[in-house]
Amino acid sequence: MSPTLVIVGVGLYTILMFAIGFWGYGKSRPSMEDFFLGGRTLGLFVVLCTVWSTLFSAYSYIGLPGAYYRTGISFFGVAGNILLNSLCMYLLGSRMWVLGKKHGFINMTDLFAERYGSNLVCVIAMIISIGSLLPYIGLQIKGAGLTLQGVTNNVISFNMGLLYITLVVLFYVLLGGFRSVVWTDVVQSIIMLVGMLGAMFLIADKVAGGLGGVIEKASAISPKLVSFPGPAGVWTPSMVLTTAMVVGLGGFAWPQISQRMYATKRLRTIKMLAFIFPLAALFVNLPPIFIGLAGRVQYPDLKNPDLVFPLMLNELVPPVFGIIIVLAILAAIMSTVSGQILSLTSIIVRDFYVRFFDPAAATEARITKLSRFILLLVVAGALAFVFWGPTTLVGLLIDASGPIMLQVLVVLIGALYWERATKEGAIISMIASEFFLILLWTKVIKMPIGGIHNGVWAMILGVILFFVISLMTKPVDRKILDKFFSTFRE
Amino acid sequence: MSAGQKGFLVIVFIVLMIGISTPFQNVSAPIYLGFLPAPIFYLLIVHILFVAFIGYMAFFTRLHGRAEDEEEFLAEVRREKEGGK
Numbered sequence: 355m356s357p358t359l360v361i362v363g364v365g366l367y368t369i370l371m372f373a374i375g376f377w378g379y380g381k382s383r384p385s386m387e388d389f390f391l392g393g394r395t396l397g398l399f400v401v402l403c404t405v406w407s408t409l410f411s412a413y414s415y416i417g418l419p420g421a422y423y424r425t426g427i428s429f430f431g432v433a434g435n436i437l438l439n440s441l442c443m444y445l446l447g448s449r450m451w452v453l454g455k456k457h458g459f460i461n462m463t464d465l466f467a468e469r470y471g472s473n474l475v476c477v478i479a480m481i482i483s484i485g486s487l488l489p490y491i492g493l494q495i496k497g498a499g500l501t502l503q504g505v506t507n508n509v510i511s512f513n514m515g516l517l518y519i520t521l522v523v524l525f526y527v528l529l530g531g532f533r534s535v536v537w538t539d540v541v542q543s544i545i546m547l548v549g550m551l552g553a554m555f556l557i558a559d560k561v562a563g564g565l566g567g568v569i570e571k572a573s574a575i576s577p578k579l580v581s582f583p584g585p586a587g588v589w590t591p592s593m594v595l596t597t598a599m600v601v602g603l604g605g606f607a608w609p610q611i612s613q614r615m616y617a618t619k620r621l622r623t624i625k626m627l628a629f630i631f632p633l634a635a636l637f638v639n640l641p642p643i644f645i646g647l648a649g650r651v652q653y654p655d656l657k658n659p660d661l662v663f664p665l666m667l668n669e670l671v672p673p674v675f676g677i678i679i680v681l682a683i684l685a686a687i688m689s690t691v692s693g694q695i696l697s698l699t700s701i702i703v704r705d706f707y708v709r710f711f712d713p714a715a716a717t718e719a720r721i722t723k724l725s726r727f728i729l730l731l732v733v734a735g736a737l738a739f740v741f742w743g744p745t746t747l748v749g750l751l752i753d754a755s756g757p758i759m760l761q762v763l764v765v766l767i768g769a770l771y772w773e774r775a776t777k778e779g780a781i782i783s784m785i786a787s788e789f790f791l792i793l794l795w796t797k798v799i800k801m802p803i804g805g806i807h808n809g810v811w812a813m814i815l816g817v818i819l820f821f822v823i824s825l826m827t828k829p830v831d832r833k834i835l836d837k838f839f840s841t842f843r844e
Numbered sequence: 845m846s847a848g849q850k851g852f853l854v855i856v857f858i859v860l861m862i863g864i865s866t867p868f869q870n871v872s873a874p875i876y877l878g879f880l881p882a883p884i885f886y887l888l889i890v891h892i893l894f895v896a897f898i899g900y901m902a903f904f905t906r907l908h909g910r911a912e913d914e915e916e917f918l919a920e921v922r923r924e925k926e927g928g929k
Binding site: 427428430431433434437438440441444445448449452455456564565566568569570573577578580581582583589590591592594595598620621622625626628629632633636643644841842843844 | 860861864865866867868869870871872875878879880881882883884887888890891894895898899901902903906907908909910911912914917918921924
């Protein structure tokens with residue numbers, strides 16, 4: 355692919371992102387609710403695009419085709435996570451919306467503080483959220499640098515690519531906050547959709563004369579590539595189900611996703627989102643099957659299957675369309691990173707600074723200015739952590755980002771549906787299950803039954819502790835419970 | 845929502861979770877619509893049934909109590925905010 359063509363395409367895309375950043379700035383008002391939630395005014399189309407593009411990262415373009423290359427169609431079992439994620443949008447997101455409208459919550463963590471009557475619950479959830487997201491942000495930015503370096507054959511160096519992504523994302527997030535983020539998400543969703551579908555049809559046609567040809571040729575290589583549990587026998591029913599649970603349920607608890615539930619104008623919008631999102635997600639989840647298997651047909655002996663998509667991009671796709679796919683990958687990275695850094699900033703500002711140091715300033719304009727400064731620190735911290743953090747810890751946090759947040763989801767479900775849930779139950783459940791997860795992940799403890807995801811074992815422990823300790827401790831004050839649950843009674 | 849209705853929804857949910865877990869192991873044929881291998885086709889059916897399940901709960905039950913009456917709820921919130929000023 356010609357480096358000049360890439361630079362021109364990326365340049366035009368950057369101008370568009372900057373224009374949206376300026377537009378968002380023009381519309382913004384100096385309040386936390388506006389900077390972090392866009393004034394709670396999102397409609398269905400915009401919220402669908404922003405959740406869609408934020409949830410699907412560069413992994414959908416690079417990682418998924420590689421996974422299908424290795425394991426055949428059996429990896430599609432994990433796509434069931436979207437159904438559980440959408441179920442959470444309805445069951446939990448709707449209630450979060452109601453409570454957000456009524457009490458002005460911005461994050462999941464400030465809801466915890468009020469519901470459990472405990473700043474400690476809020477702080478623990480905040481630390482877990484930061485630990486889960488910070489390395490992920492750094493990794494995405496690093497991935498963008500590598501992508502630009504690769505597709506331009508080093509004309510854009512890794513450092514230049516990294517700097518470019520960081521500056522563009524910071525520019526539009528700092529200027530317009532949430533409003534700029536969601537509208538860039540809309541544009542990025544369209545680019546991602548065109549890139550993914552176009553790549554699927556072009557590559558399948560080139561390799562095997564169409565989608566059906568890819569499946570037939572893959573099946574001829576090995577019938578295990580088109581059946582469960584796949585060539586390595588990994589995707590058994592228990593593994594499929596528990597992995598889908600970890601990714602889907604943990605994915606909802608990610609701050610950048612759960613926070614979007616507060617941002618819609620109507621309750622009906624959340625319901626429609628939960629209904630439509632699983633169908634929209636198929637446009638991201640189905641194409642990598644055909645791309646990955648086409649790669650297996652075309653290059654049967656790749657040592658690193660994660661390179662299969664970039665390889666086909668360079669060799670099989672016309673250069674002009676290749677640019678769209680490169681932009682789609684950058685769009686996937688930027689949309690995820692921008693959502694992550696904004697939601698992490700909102701947690702630090704609202705649940706740390708305002709809660710502990712400046713409670714009277716919750717709606718003042720200077721908090722918005724401070725938010726912009728914290729945002730810079732979040733990005734710097736994410737990059738520093740990935741480049742200079744302890745390798746084992748960084749790897750663990752990236753691998754276990756979903757399972758880590760799954761343990762917080764247990765406390766969220768309790769907060770919204772179980773009046774008897776207490777702060778002691780929430781605190782011990784989160785700490786013990788995260789600690790247990792680390793022991794499982796580092797193989798200090800090995801469970802006797804195989805084929806079940808580590809995150810689910812930790813969740814089971816968390817649920818038991820949450821339930822037992824909540825019943826053993828003093829219930830939350832009746833006035834607080836009425837404040838939360840009265841609206842949900844008939 | 846009555847206890848019977850809740851019980852029915854829980855049973856449907858369990859059946860759908862079994863569907864998600866891909867009980868159709870070691871099945872690779874036939875290929876549906878010329879490009880969908882049997883396991884993918886079956887999973888897509890489960891997908892659509894699950895979406896219908898979410899849709900039923902969202903639009904035909906009152907799981908969130910009074911908040912389901914959205915206009916009244918929003919008016920109540922407005923009244924509370926105006927009263928607080």
